[in-house]
Structures are given as C-alpha cells and as structure tokens.
Amino acid sequence: MKPMLVLVSVDSNSVLLGARQFVNYLRELVEKYNLKDTVDVLETGSMGVYTQGVVMAVFPDDVYYSVNTVSDVEKIAMEHLLKGRVVLSLEIPREKLKLVVEKEKVSAETRIVLRNVGLIDPKNIDEYIARDGYFALHRVLKEMKPNQVIDWVKESGLRGRGGAGFPTGLKWDLTAKVQADQKYVVCNADEGEPGTFKDRLIMEGDPHSVIEAMVICGYAVGATKGYIYIRGEYYGSVENIQKAIKDAYEYGFLGKDIMGSGFDFDLVVRLGAGAYICGEETALLESIEGKSGRPRLKPPYPPTNGLFGKPTVINNVETFANIPPIIQNDPGWFKSFGTPSSPGTKVFSLVGNVVRRGIVEVPMGVTVRDLIYRFGGGLVGGKQLYMVQTGGTAGTFVGVDKLDVALDYDSFKNHGVSIGSGVILAMSEDTCPVDVALNTMMFFEHESCGKCTPCREGTRLSVQILERMSKGQGKEEDLETLRKIAIITQEASLCGLGQSINVPLLSILNNFEHDFLSHVGVEKCPHGVCNFVKPQKKVRI
Numbered sequence: 001m002k003p004m005l006v007l008v009s010v011d012s013n014s015v016l017l018g019a020r021q022f023v024n025y026l027r028e029l030v031e032k033y034n035l036k037d038t039v040d041v042l043e044t045g046s047m048g049v050y051t052q053g054v055v056m057a058v059f060p061d062d063v064y065y066s067v068n069t070v071s072d073v074e075k076i077a078m079e080h081l082l083k084g085r086v087v088l089s090l091e092i093p094r095e096k097l098k099l100v101v102e103k104e105k106v107s108a109e110t111r112i113v114l115r116n117v118g119l120i121d122p123k124n125i126d127e128y129i130a131r132d133g134y135f136a137l138h139r140v141l142k143e144m145k146p147n148q149v150i151d152w153v154k155e156s157g158l159r160g161r162g163g164a165g166f167p168t169g170l171k172w173d174l175t176a177k178v179q180a181d182q183k184y185v186v187c188n189a190d191e192g193e194p195g196t197f198k199d200r201l202i203m204e205g206d207p208h209s210v211i212e213a214m215v216i217c218g219y220a221v222g223a224t225k226g227y228i229y230i231r232g233e234y235y236g237s238v239e240n241i242q243k244a245i246k247d248a249y250e251y252g253f254l255g256k257d258i259m260g261s262g263f264d265f266d267l268v269v270r271l272g273a274g275a276y277i278c279g280e281e282t283a284l285l286e287s288i289e290g291k292s293g294r295p296r297l298k299p300p301y302p303p304t305n306g307l308f309g310k311p312t313v314i315n316n317v318e319t320f321a322n323i324p325p326i327i328q329n330d331p332g333w334f335k336s337f338g339t340p341s342s343p344g345t346k347v348f349s350l351v352g353n354v355v356r357r358g359i360v361e362v363p364m365g366v367t368v369r370d371l372i373y374r375f376g377g378g379l380v381g382g383k384q385l386y387m388v389q390t391g392g393t394a395g396t397f398v399g400v401d402k403l404d405v406a407l408d409y410d411s412f413k414n415h416g417v418s419i420g421s422g423v424i425l426a427m428s429e430d431t432c433p434v435d436v437a438l439n440t441m442m443f444f445e446h447e448s449c450g451k452c453t454p455c456r457e458g459t460r461l462s463v464q465i466l467e468r469m470s471k472g473q474g475k476e477e478d479l480e481t482l483r484k485i486a487i488i489t490q491e492a493s494l495c496g497l498g499q500s501i502n503v504p505l506l507s508i509l510n511n512f513e514h515d516f517l518s519h520v521g522v523e524k525c526p527h528g529v530c531n532f533v534k535p536q537k538k539v540r541i
Helices: 012-016 019-032 072-084 126-130 135-145 146-156 167-177 198-205 206-221 235-250 281-288 315-323 322-330 331-335 368-375 412-417 435-446 453-469 478-491 496-500 502-511 515-517
Strands: 004-009 041-043 054-059 063-067 184-189 226-229 266-272 312-316 347-353 358-363 385-390 396-398 423-430
Touching: 004 019, 004 184, 012 019, 012 198, 012 235, 019 041, 019 054, 019 072, 019 167, 054 423, 063 072, 126 206, 126 235, 135 206, 135 385, 146 167, 146 206, 146 322, 146 331, 167 206, 167 312, 184 206, 184 315, 184 478, 198 206, 198 235, 198 315, 198 347, 206 226, 206 235, 206 266, 206 312, 206 315, 226 235, 226 281, 235 266, 266 281, 281 312, 315 322, 322 331, 347 368, 347 453, 358 368, 368 385, 368 423, 385 435, 396 502, 435 453, 435 502, 435 515, 453 478, 453 496, 478 496, 478 502, 478 515, 496 502
Parallel strands: 004 041, 184 226, 184 312, 226 266, 347 423
Antiparallel strands: 004 054, 054 063, 347 358, 385 396, 385 423
C-alpha cells in the first residue's frame, strides 16, 4: 500500500492554469526520483475556492499547495515527496481554502452535491462506488416502488436548482401519471449563463452522481431512455460523462436488467452548439430532436408532451446530483439543511472582484455578505463593494443594503434578491451600472433566437438606448422607456429568456437610478468607466 497520495485539481479552470502540464511533470519526477512505490499521483475535480494557481493536495499529510509553475512542482517533489518537508512558500493556509474538514465546521462548506468533487478520480468508477456510489440506486431497485421514490423526493422539498425552483417531486409525479409507450429523462447541462459554471465542475468532478440520479428518476417515472444535453464547449464535462456512461454500462448500472431488477435504462449524450436559448427546456428538446433550438409555445408542457411528443422529465445537473444522497439518507435528513421553504444546500459560483473565485456549497438561507466576505474573502485590493448581481445574468442587481438578505427561493418575492442559478457577481466601486446594464442587454440581444418580436426588438432597442447613455448622450426619458421595454418583454415574450429580461433591467434601473441620471447632462462618467463622446455638430455645405 502506497503511503502518500497527491491529488491535483484538473477542473477546466485549473487546466487553463496549466494543471495538465503540472500533473504530467509531477509523474515524471516521481519516476525520476524512484518514488513510484511510495507516491501515487491522481487527478480530481475542483477542491474549492482559492486565490490563484492549481491546487495540489498531499495526503495523509493533509497539506494543500498553490502551484503556478513547473518549478513549484519540482519544489514539492524534491522537498515534500522526497524529503518529507512542507514547502511553506507554496502552502495554502486552511482558512483560505474552504474545504469539508470536520475540525472546521464554522468556516467549512456543507457539501451534498459536491460530496465527491475534489476527493475522487472522476474517471474511476471504483472510487465513486467506494464512497457509496450506486448504493441509492440499489436501494431503489431492490426495496422501493416507483411511487415511493417520488414520495421521498416530494417529502424532501427539493426544488429545481436551475433557477425556477419548481418542486422536483411534483415534476416527476406529473410525468409518472401519464400513460405512454415511451418516456424520457433529460439532464439539462447546457450551462450558458455568464458567470455560471457550477454544473460544469460537478460533471467534471463527479459524473456518476448525475448518471445514478437519472436512472433513479427513470425508474420512478417509468422512463427507459435518457439524454444528457451538454454544452459543446464543455470538453472536460463531455469526456468525463462519456467515460462514466461507458463504465456504468460495463458494471451493469445502465442497460438491460439493471442489478437484476428487470428495469432497463439507456443513456446517451447530446452536444449543444453554444446557444444560451437552449437552456430553455423546450428549445433544448427541439435541439435534441435535430431542429433549430427555438422554444415551443406552452402549454403543453414537457412532463406530458416533451421529447418526441412523449412525457419527459427535465432537470439540471445540480438538481439530479441531490437525488442519491436523499435516497441514501432520507427526506428528513435533507430537510435538516436550509430553510423550511427551501430545504437543502445550494452551489454558488463566486465571480467578479472577489479575492477567491470558484464554487462553494452552503445551506439555503446563506446571506450575500457571507458568500462575498466569508467564502469569497472580500474584494481584491480591499476595495469597497458597490454592486452585486445575484442569480446570474437573468438575476437581480442589488446594492450593499441587501447584503444581509437570506438567499432562498422566497428571497426574490420578499426582498427583490434572486437566487437564480447561484451566481454571486461582486463589483467594486470602479464599476459603472450603465456599462454593466449595456453588457447585460448586449448578451440578451445576441442570444435572442428572434422567434418573437418583444424579445428580438426589445433587446435591440435597449442596447441602442444604453449605448447612447454610455457615451454621455442619454436623456431622462430613456429610463422610463427602458422600464416599459422590460415590462413588455416580460408580459409578451414567448419563452423564459425574454420573460426574464425585466429582472436584471428593472433591478439595476431601480436600485441605481442615480447612476443612470448621472449620465445625463454631465461631462464624464462618475465612475470613470464609460467613454463619453460629444455629439458632433452638423455642418451645412
């Protein structure tokens, strides 16, 4: 038995920082120094939020390093692996790396979805099984009837983690009650919202949890085929999911007569072409069917008329990843986390001007302040926080007066702060709300499928108005025009993309109105961000 294990984060963020190169070089050094019998080097998913560099963990010493160059790798190999001395200059202090450590319950995350991420090799099914993987599936197939599974999911209070927060058990129940010769289970892994990357890191770090959950769902609702619709640019997710599906078939967790239960379930991957609109469930179904990814008119809804016109359950990656722990423990255990109306945990993406960017998983009801300052380490350079966008691009823009709002699925209704897909975008005093609003609406204009007029024309007109304001050529009446556009797109757009534009647009206009007014009749942007251009006088010839 090898006494030393080195885990290296090779999530997509780490790969961009050189993780693959560092892993390969470390393996070369292990062989060079004749350490093959005493040291094992393994790849794993994201280990948490950190300031910079690739995280490298050495066990059983329980030491974490931040690696930025190959010379850092050589120092660790020479000093720690060969001589047994911790490289203090590269060590990450525990308070700066929020991990699941029992002795740090005050500052640690509560990991349910991310229970295996950063702890196992995602390409090794044996490691998933060693951490009770597929035990929940065994329990379902051997001990529970389909309606009992649905009742457990209902009782747990699990709500969809994609943003809408629809009760998961109810969605499953709607599909289960429909009589059909074929039903489907679809995983929405088309994560296209700027700042959102939690699903990507879940798939990269623990793909089998999604597969196990989809098989459980199939059994519960009577579906025998599933699709995982992944954004095409998510190369690491695609690779790990496909490897996990292949291994699951070989081990008998997919295919015919799973675990001798008589239940059959097949699973395939479909790649998206990078369209944000395909995150909308009916546009996603259209894309899987080989059509242009444009939304359908609803009703009918997917639980009764979904993929190929058949009853279909659609949940996102994070929602599915909650299912095995709920089955393995019980609904009461899951409800012990979070709030009464929003049980469980939520995975948040910390981005923007925070010191420590990455993903964290904490119970529902966490405050914006905790996410930014406790887990994110505050703002870079000690700057003042000015504005926060919560919930992703379709979420809310709020000021510092909302930092102590508890985030759950009621926080938008009660306090005007959206939880959405779980993005926390912190922006410092150097940020101009007009510039942010322009970039947000440019994204929506670009991603609008153009099928309906309110969204297509509303986003285009919003961009034109905000562009004028960013040049110092705005008018006071522009604010009212933008508000009207937001309301019209909400009420008249065909799908959720157009209907959600009002949330970011109205929240930034209402909470930062003075910033928009400051771009009317002044010489320069108060934040020094926007490039004011004086209109040229027309010259008669």
